[in-house]
Amino acid sequence: MQLKKFVAKDMRSALTQVRDALGEDAAILSTRSVTGGVEVVATQSPPAPDKAAAQAAVDDSVSKAEFGAMRSELNSIRSLLQQRLNGLAWDQFARQTPAQAAIWERLSTMGLPGSVNRRLLDQAGQARTLEQLWRQVLATLSKIIPVAGEDLVEQGGIFALLGPTGAGKTTTIAKLATRYVLRHGAEEVALVTTDSFRLAAHEQLRTLGRILGVSVRIVDNQHSLAETLESLSHKKLVLIDTAGLPSRHPEQMRQLTELQAQPQVHKWLVLPSTTQAQVLNAAWKSCSTAAISGCILTHLDEACVMGEALGLCIERQLPVVYETFGQSIPDDLSLATGQALVKRAVALGRAQAAIPVDRNRVVNEYGSQAAGNTALANRALM
Known part of the structure; x- marks a missing residue:
């Protein structure tokens, strides 16, 4: 950017000099009083942007905004569909195996993640009562918790x-x-x-x-x-x-x-x-x-x-x-020790039992472990 300085006896004369030298679109950067008149610093205005390029930039911005909104909407739909599928999977699980569903809720109350809950129930054997199944699950839990086992x-x-x-x-x-x-x-x-x-x-x-x-x-x-x-x-x-x-x-x-x-x-x-x-x-x-x-x-x-x-x-x-x-x-x-850790975890879980179970958390954790739910949600949007 080229700067030019103009000195005149008054502002009107200075502006005339600027217009004659730089044209009507000159940009005034500064003015100040000096001995005998005024001083003006000015430059030529940058050329106007190409209108076609400017319009293309605007169009590109609008296309990106529309794509972002569409992607956000698809993600929302996918999330809603996933929640629905999780709910259907949980309802089927609870109807077919009510004892295992009850155990899953107990394990969730203890704070265990869905992947561990699934593993524990998969390894559980046959049980005649809910409490028998619960004892089997806790015994398995005490075995799969890794412990050093020695005072290092x-x-x-x-x-x-x-x-x-x-x-x-x-x-x-x-x-x-x-x-x-x-x-x-x-x-x-x-x-x-x-x-x-x-x-x-x-x-x-x-x-x-x-x-x-x-x-x-x-x-x-x-x-x-x-x-x-x-x-x-x-x-x-x-x-x-x-x-x-x-x-x-x-x-x-x-x-x-x-x-x-x-x-x-x-x-x-x-x-x-x-x-x-x-x-x-x-x-x-x-x-x-x-x-x-x-x-x-x-x-x-x-x-x-x-x-x-x-x-x-x-x-x-x-x-x-x-x-x-x-x-x-x-x-x-x-x-x-695995036994001591499980005993303490169960005691804390019982203390939490008075708090209503967060069904959404239980359903979503089960749904995340149910085979095919995520794949079904994705295919539904293809």
Whole structure:
């Protein structure tokens, strides 16, 4: 864009100069008073856009808007059709096998996902009564929940706890460390934090270290995880606390990269039972790159249901190592067993039984597992 400056004794004369030099369509950019008159800065206006091109752009925008509206309408129709098919499938299921439908509702009340419900009912044998079938399903559930089955921390090693903020990582480390110190003394224990993002995290671990009389190390820009673990190679038990950060946070990526490079470290995901399934799955997806080998279920004393956390463990074949159920250190921690987890899940489910069953959720979960429903909905719109 070419700028031109015009100086005249008054504005009328200046505008005349602009018109003569740049034409009637000149654009005035600025004006100001100067000694002896006024100064005007102007330029030629850009050429008008090609009308045909402009119209084509408008037409293209309208076609895209219409296509988007059509796609949204088709998705709405597909969703309504899917719900209808789910309802028909559930009604048929409930009529043909009322006992299994009742069991499905109980399992949904416990928070278990439809895929696990389907698996449990498929593996159930013949039963004369509803309660017989229920006991068979619970026995199967206790078998398919993966558990470590041994007190791994008691055997020593290096263990890193990962998970979302508030999952209970630091409290769980305090329980594990305290229990080990009470049994074997403080000399063989060390605590490490990779959370250089929050100062409070350092202080929590330092305070715990002073109380227990154990070594505490901080991984930061000056001290890598590899160097820190090398300096603690003489310790029998090393517990690593990590920061709970979003999956794409640079600090989280640094933590996972460092942990992934240490195959001797057992990486455990801390799953709060008070958290929704979507959040639990997001935590798994975020941390799975570090080769998670087990998990710890926390906040069981505050949970309304356990099925969402158990469902993740079953579907991902993620062994449960410990469960925690309170703030008392070190007492509120125990080795996980399938029977104990099921017993607790059933008790929570019974407490939820007073709340009316969300039929839409039950129907949609069953429908998502019923063969052919989605394919029928898609074919109906072709």
